[in-house]
Amino acid sequence: MKRVHRKNLRYHWxxxxxxxPALILIAVFAYYPAAAAIYYAFHLWDGHGPGVYVGxxxxxxxxxxxxxxxxxxxxxxxVIANLFKMIPSMxxxxxxxxxxxxxxxxxxxxxxxxxxxxxxxxxxxxxKFYYDPTFGVINALLENTGMLDGLVWVDxxxxxxxxxxGIRPAWLAQRELVIxxxxxxxxxxxxxVGVLIYLAGLxxxxxxxxDAARVDGVGPFRLxxxxxxxxxxxxxxxxxxxMVIFTLRNYELFLVxxxxxxxxxxxxxxxxxYMFRKAFVDQEAGYASTxxxxxxxxxxVLTWINQKFVRVEK
Amino acid sequence: xxxxxxSIIMLGTFLVLSSLHVARVTLxxxxxxxxxxxxxxxxxxxxxxxxxxxxxxxxxxxxxxxxGVRIRxxxxxxxxxxxxxxTQLMGEMAPDLVQILxxxxxxxxxxxxxxxxxxHHINQPNPYNKGTTLxxxxxxxxxxxGMDGGxxxxxMDFYGVPLTLETTRLFYNRDLFLEATGSDQPPENFSxxxxxxxxxxTYRDQRRRDEPRYHMFPIAGSADDDYIPHYFNPxxxxxxxxxxxxxxxxxxxxxxxxxxxxxxxxxxxPRIRLGFEALRDIxxxxxxxxMNDQVEQRRMLFVQERAAMVLGNTQDLxxxxxxxxxxxxxxxxxxxxxxxxRYGEAYEGPPRERxxxxxxxxxxxxxxxxxxxxxxxxxxxxxxxxxxxxxALDWFPAIKGAPLLNPDLEVFAxxxxxxxxxxxxxxxxxxxxxVEQNLPLxxxxxxxxxxxxxxxxxxxxxxxxxxxDRLIRIWIRNQEQTEFNVSRSKARxxxxxxxxxEAELFPGGGTPYQMGLEIIELLDTGNVSRRFIWDAxxxxxxxxxxxxxPSAIP
Numbered sequence: 001m002k003r004v005h006r007k008n009l010r011y012h013w014x015x016x017x018x019x020x021p022a023l024i025l026i027a028v029f030a031y032y033p034a035a036a037a038i039y040y041a042f043h044l045w046d047g048h049g050p051g052v053y054v055g056x057x058x059x060x061x062x063x064x065x066x067x068x069x070x071x072x073x074x075x076x077x078x079v080i081a082n083l084f085k086m087i088p089s090m091x092x093x094x095x096x097x098x099x100x101x102x103x104x105x106x107x108x109x110x111x112x113x114x115x116x117x118x119x120x121x122x123x124x125x126x127x128k129f130y131y132d133p134t135f136g137v138i139n140a141l142l143e144n145t146g147m148l149d150g151l152v153w154v155d156x157x158x159x160x161x162x163x164x165x166g167i168r169p170a171w172l173a174q175r176e177l178v179i180x181x182x183x184x185x186x187x188x189x190x191x192x193v194g195v196l197i198y199l200a201g202l203x204x205x206x207x208x209x210x211d212a213a214r215v216d217g218v219g220p221f222r223l224x225x226x227x228x229x230x231x232x233x234x235x236x237x238x239x240x241x242x243m244v245i246f247t248l249r250n251y252e253l254f255l256v257x258x259x260x261x262x263x264x265x266x267x268x269x270x271x272x273x274y275m276f277r278k279a280f281v282d283q284e285a286g287y288a289s290t291x292x293x294x295x296x297x298x299x300x301v302l303t304w305i306n307q308k309f310v311r312v313e314k
Numbered sequence: 315x316x317x318x319x320x321s322i323i324m325l326g327t328f329l330v331l332s333s334l335h336v337a338r339v340t341l342x343x344x345x346x347x348x349x350x351x352x353x354x355x356x357x358x359x360x361x362x363x364x365x366x367x368x369x370x371x372x373x374x375x376x377x378x379x380x381x382g383v384r385i386r387x388x389x390x391x392x393x394x395x396x397x398x399x400x401t402q403l404m405g406e407m408a409p410d411l412v413q414i415l416x417x418x419x420x421x422x423x424x425x426x427x428x429x430x431x432x433x434h435h436i437n438q439p440n441p442y443n444k445g446t447t448l449x450x451x452x453x454x455x456x457x458x459x460g461m462d463g464g465x466x467x468x469x470m471d472f473y474g475v476p477l478t479l480e481t482t483r484l485f486y487n488r489d490l491f492l493e494a495t496g497s498d499q500p501p502e503n504f505s506x507x508x509x510x511x512x513x514x515x516t517y518r519d520q521r522r523r524d525e526p527r528y529h530m531f532p533i534a535g536s537a538d539d540d541y542i543p544h545y546f547n548p549x550x551x552x553x554x555x556x557x558x559x560x561x562x563x564x565x566x567x568x569x570x571x572x573x574x575x576x577x578x579x580x581x582x583x584p585r586i587r588l589g590f591e592a593l594r595d596i597x598x599x600x601x602x603x604x605m606n607d608q609v610e611q612r613r614m615l616f617v618q619e620r621a622a623m624v625l626g627n628t629q630d631l632x633x634x635x636x637x638x639x640x641x642x643x644x645x646x647x648x649x650x651x652x653x654x655x656r657y658g659e660a661y662e663g664p665p666r667e668r669x670x671x672x673x674x675x676x677x678x679x680x681x682x683x684x685x686x687x688x689x690x691x692x693x694x695x696x697x698x699x700x701x702x703x704x705x706a707l708d709w710f711p712a713i714k715g716a717p718l719l720n721p722d723l724e725v726f727a728x729x730x731x732x733x734x735x736x737x738x739x740x741x742x743x744x745x746x747x748x749v750e751q752n753l754p755l756x757x758x759x760x761x762x763x764x765x766x767x768x769x770x771x772x773x774x775x776x777x778x779x780x781x782x783d784r785l786i787r788i789w790i791r792n793q794e795q796t797e798f799n800v801s802r803s804k805a806r807x808x809x810x811x812x813x814x815x816e817a818e819l820f821p822g823g824g825t826p827y828q829m830g831l832e833i834i835e836l837l838d839t840g841n842v843s844r845r846f847i848w849d850a851x852x853x854x855x856x857x858x859x860x861x862x863x864p865s866a867i868p
Binding site: 044045046048049050051052067132133134135143166167168169170171172173174175258259261262263264265266269277281282283284 | 529788
């Protein structure tokens with residue numbers, strides 16, 4: 001790195017001057033809260049007033065806290081489920097990319113961009129409404145197609161005690177149904193951003209590669225497996241990192257859908273939601289900072305593993 | 315080159331214009347006098363047209379009485395209201411009067427920092443009650459709730475003036491009742507109520523034979539429903555008295571903790587079991603998953619005739635009567651009494667309702683027409699005005715003796731006499747989380763009483779002592795900080811060269827003598843009797859220690 005001498009500042013001060021406001025804002029709004037969170041992770045602190053230094057007590061407490069254990073286990077389940085939920089985005093991107101008509105290709109790309117303008121909160125509320133036991137689309141669909149009777153029959157054979165005759169399932173209020181409902185959330189799981197990232201990667205594959213594959217008589221599935229997938233591995237890795245970070249950090253969905261208690265039996269209590277509850281309901285901002293710090297460390301480790309072990313063939 | 319200058323000139327022009335616009339809006343917002351008339355700004359969150367019209371009418375009457383005054387009313391959408399008020403208060407741009415949503419938590423912080431204490435005003439009579447039986451009564455005593463709705467317990471001061479009283483009752487679809495049960499009359503007691511619910515279930519099942527998609531639930535409930543005290547308290551009242559080691563005389567989690575740790579009390583007590591069974595009886599008539607539903611969802615169920623009954627408060631009366639396509643009735647929670655075959659043995663008496671006014675308004679510290687704003691509050695809470703205002707909205711008046719023009723409101727009269735001191739089965743932290751997560755499962759039949767209470771007792775015994783210890787440690791640290799601030803103010807007062815005393819720091823502050831007395835009082839007795847000092851100081855008969863202080867009792 002080239003060192004900037006003091007005398008050069010005279011010539012570059014304008015450049016530094018332009019950068020300075022952004023740096024100050026980043027320091028104040030990004031680095032200071034992060035540093036403060038690390039500081040308060042070692043304190044008993046109610047969110048206002050001075051804290052009491054407690055050393056590693058908050059960390060010991062977090063490691064012994066069954067709610068934290070449950071939260072990280074739930075996140076693990078969701079990460080695994082989300083891995084499978086990444087497939088539809090990839091398949092959709094490949095199908096759009098292979099469209100021979102430029103007009104239809106453009107149309108589908110546009111169709112995938114439009115949903116981006118719908119606020120996330122609207123989508124969450126819509127899905128919550130789909131799951132409503134009385135007015136929801138899902139129960140109406142199950143009832144009208146007779147699938148609900150089928151579920152009741154299966155339940156009676158297997159003795160689950162979840163689906164009862166004449167009673168519409170409360171998807172987000174029955175302990176056994178909360179996690180499956182959250183996994184089903186967003187069906188058919190075609191993530192807009194994911195599709196666009198894959199499309200960008202697919203666009204970089206040269207036509208000569210496709211021609212060569214065609215000459216070799218490679219079928220559509222082998223083409224994806226042996227040509228396209230390895231060549232969009234960079235995009236897959238990026239999506240994987242984004243998915244892991246999002247799954248670990250996301251709590252807004254759970255807060256809106258299940259409330260700050262994590263729903264029936266605490267089934268939906270992810271670490272982010274528990275952190276929110278500790279900070280803003282229980283007034284334990286110090287402990288909330290500790291949970292936040294643990295989440296940060298986990299994301300860091302997972303990202304490192306991803307970088308290290310998910311290979312990209314150049 | 316020319317283009318470059320044009321863009322810079324345009325940018326500069328826009329900057330100047332926008333700055334001017336911001337300045338103009340800012341000045342307008344902070345207007346205290348326009349065209350010779352003094353302006354009082356009032357902000358609230360009730361966006362319904364009826365509320366706005368009733369408020370405007372009240373303001374017009376006041377302006378007619380005081381031609382030199384103009385009342386400007388701003389309505390902020392409920393979801394944004396708290397953030398808006400916070401921003402306005404912090405930016406010192408707040409209206410003179412703002413609606414207070416709560417008397418604790420965030421609002422207590424706002425009140426302490428940005429609002430004026432009304433404690434020393436409330437013991438004076440309200441001049442607008444002249445010619446009525448309330449003429450000679452202190453303003454506070456003219457309120458049904460004794461102005462409790464504006465009292466901030468943790469600050470030991472009054473900051474709000476409530477305009478109405480709010481209680482929860484049951485609304486019902488009279489047409490559906492008639493069709494399903496043969497009568498449109500409400501139930502007289504708990505047994506009758508449960509019978510009606512069973513009849514509604516039967517009616518639904520019969521109707522479903524012809525209309526398979528027909529769905530109707532006897533009661534529409536939500537997570538926010540306030541029915542628990544009406545059934546849990548009468549069956550468990552008084553059972554914690556012997557554990558009330560702090561002599562609070564109120565339901566207190568410490569009594570539960572003490573009982574559990576001395577192993578002299580259990581949450582699986584037969585009376586608590588009965589209380590919870592009564593709750594489950596009721597919950598069995600709610601729609602599935604009701605604990606996950608919000609108020610809007612239960613309202614929708616009722617309005618769309620998917621539920622025969624719904625819980626609602628006083629402010630819902632006008633809404634339901636206006637919007638529903640059926641006859642709406644309202645009744646009080648049917649009581650369990652001593653004659654009930656199952657719950658009667660545990661019955662102690664009717665539940666006492668906490669009577670606290672709502673739709674309270676506080677006076678901001680930045681108000682530059684505080685005298686008028688306060689006078690406007692007196693005007694709105696004069697008996698006749700308050701009755702007019704509330705009757706226009708079908709609300710229950712906050713002032714004693716105000717007539718009820720809508721007879722349906724009578725059922726909302728608060729039940730002040732009754733039993734209390736029930737066991738508190740959770741405290742902020744792990745027990746509260748446990749209850750929030752598992753009570754829905756118990757009420758829905760997904761969990762037994764024994765397994766629910768065993769888990770809860772385990773939380774109390776293993777988690778709560780450490781949580782209380784943490785709370786105390788934080789409290790002590792905060793107290794140290796408070797003591798430090800008090801000492802700093804004391805030093806400023808004693809050493810005049812340090813600068814002028816900040817009169818706003820303490821209620822009744824102003825002269826060093828007054829402040830000195832308050833500081834001594836604060837240090838000696840805590841906050842307990844601070845709010846009683848002002849009047850004695852005004853009369854000049856303040857004695858120290860105050861008569862109710864333990865050291866003054868021989």
